[in-house]
Amino acid sequence: MVRTLLIRGMLVGVVAAVLAFVVAKVFGESEVGLAIAFESAHEAPGAVAEPEVVSRTVQSTIGLFTGLLAFGVAVGGLFSLVYAVAQGRLGALRARTTAGLVALAGFAGMYLLPNLKYPANPPAVGNPDTIGERTSLYFAAMLISLAVVVGGFVAARRLAPRFGSWDAALLALVGALVVIGLAYYALPAADETPEGFPADVLWRFRVDSLAIQATLWATVGLLFGALTERANRPAPVRTPGAAPAPVPALAAGEAPTASGGSPVATGA
Amino acid sequence: MAHPSVLDAPVAPAPLPTIPLSELAPFALFGSLLALVLLYFVGAEQGAVSLVAGSNVHEFVHDARHLLGFPCH
Ligand SMILES: [Zn+2]
Numbered sequence: 001m002v003r004t005l006l007i008r009g010m011l012v013g014v015v016a017a018v019l020a021f022v023v024a025k026v027f028g029e030s031e032v033g034l035a036i037a038f039e040s041a042h043e044a045p046g047a048v049a050e051p052e053v054v055s056r057t058v059q060s061t062i063g064l065f066t067g068l069l070a071f072g073v074a075v076g077g078l079f080s081l082v083y084a085v086a087q088g089r090l091g092a093l094r095a096r097t098t099a100g101l102v103a104l105a106g107f108a109g110m111y112l113l114p115n116l117k118y119p120a121n122p123p124a125v126g127n128p129d130t131i132g133e134r135t136s137l138y139f140a141a142m143l144i145s146l147a148v149v150v151g152g153f154v155a156a157r158r159l160a161p162r163f164g165s166w167d168a169a170l171l172a173l174v175g176a177l178v179v180i181g182l183a184y185y186a187l188p189a190a191d192e193t194p195e196g197f198p199a200d201v202l203w204r205f206r207v208d209s210l211a212i213q214a215t216l217w218a219t220v221g222l223l224f225g226a227l228t229e230r231a232n233r234p235a236p237v238r239t240p241g242a243a244p245a246p247v248p249a250l251a252a253g254e255a256p257t258a259s260g261g262s263p264v265a266t267g268a
Numbered sequence: 269m270a271h272p273s274v275l276d277a278p279v280a281p282a283p284l285p286t287i288p289l290s291e292l293a294p295f296a297l298f299g300s301l302l303a304l305v306l307l308y309f310v311g312a313e314q315g316a317v318s319l320v321a322g323s324n325v326h327e328f329v330h331d332a333r334h335l336l337g338f339p340c341h
Contacts (some may be wrong), residue, residue: 002295028335054327066311074306077299081292088286095284111337120337124328133314134339139312173269209337245336251278 008227010144013076016219017069020212024068028208029060034201035122040083042124042194072216079106079220083228090157091165096225103221105149111213113145113180114138114234118190120209125202126192137187144183153177311338 035054054063083102090098118138126134152172159168193202310333312320313327326333326340333340 002292004294024331024335029331031329032334053323054330058331063328067329067336070329071310071327071332071336074303074310075304078303081296081299082294084287084295092283098284115337118339120334122334126339126341127339131287131339131341135312135315135317138339144327166305191301205335209335212335213337219329226324229330 002084004231005084005228006077008231009078009080009083009136009224010073011075011076012220012224012227013072013074013079014069015223016076017065017072019219020072020216021068022067023212023215024064024208028205028212029064030061031201031205031208032122034198035124035205036192036202038197039124040195041106068212072220075106075110075216076220076224079103079224082106083224086153088155091160096222097226099225099228100221103217103224105153106220107213107217109146109149110142111217112210113148114141115209117141117184117187118119118208122202122205124194125197130192134190134192137190141183141187145180148176148179148183153178310336317341 079102082105083099086098086102087095090101093101118134152175155175156165156169156172159171163171164167247249307324310329314323315333315338330340
């Protein structure tokens with residue numbers, strides 16, 4: 001059961017990575033190119049150009065794809081494990097609704113909330129000397145966000161018997177926003193954009209980054225949900241011995257069950 | 269409203285089965301370790317911390333790291 005879900009999650013992650021790659025190629029790479037052009041034009045005079053370890057062509061094609069693929073598989077795998085915990089524990093929800101909620105939670109916790117505090121930066125934005133500090137702060141923000149999201153779901157479930165599901169969810173959401181707001185307030189601000197860096201390129205790069213992550217998480221959540229619903233659908237009630245039955249006779253015999261049987265489809 | 273039975277009857281979904289946490293544990297351990305290693309190589313290797321010498325890993329996944337929102341350089 002869990003094994004099936006884990007494999008399904010990782011495969012869905014591959015599909016999500018392919019779609020994210022298309023978005024990255026069509027929208028993101030042009031901003032990366034503009035940022036690198038800015039970087040080269042503003043190098044300290046007399047500085048020796050760094051030797052190119054990996055060519056731009058490789059970075060923007062196979063390198064980009066490999067990175068997105070690894071990320072997609074990791075996200076898909078983690079997603080499926082969280083889904084396995086969430087299934088049946090978030091109330092009487094269908095598989096696709098559960099999957100959608102888990103994906104939304106993952107997107108918020110792993111990307112949206114940490115990125116509102118420490119937004120994605122193209123090359124040339126960010127001081128190389130502070131990479132250690134920026135990395136720690138980014139992952140700290142991610143851990144806090146994930147904890148807040150998980151805490152929000154737990155709180156919503158705990159409050160549901162007393163306030164009803166809708167009001168409980170709203171209360172949990174308000175609580176989560178207050179906690180994340182306090183965390184934003186406490187964490188140091190990031191401002192390392194170099195003088196003269198085009199604001200439009202920065203904005204578009206960040207929107208592209210959002211689009212890539214949204215594509216990836218939406219694909220994971222929706223496709224995983226659809227596949228799980230299909231897998232959970234009860235097999236048609238037939239004796240296995242009658243496999244090579246003539247098709248027209250079978251279709252005619254099955255029709256009433258197929259159309260009238262959906263409300264009683266509870267087994268599996 | 270006049271016929272509540274008609275509205276209520278058909279669409280109560282059977283609750284999905286919960287998976288016992290004990291059954292989940294080994295997969296969770298294996299899966300999350302694998303995922304964290306992958307995330308580490310895409311998101312952080314040869315940036316703030318470095319397990320493999322040089323900068324090939326960083327440079328190879330460079331564009332993905334930037335576009336996925338991880339701090340890069
Ligand atoms: Zn970089």
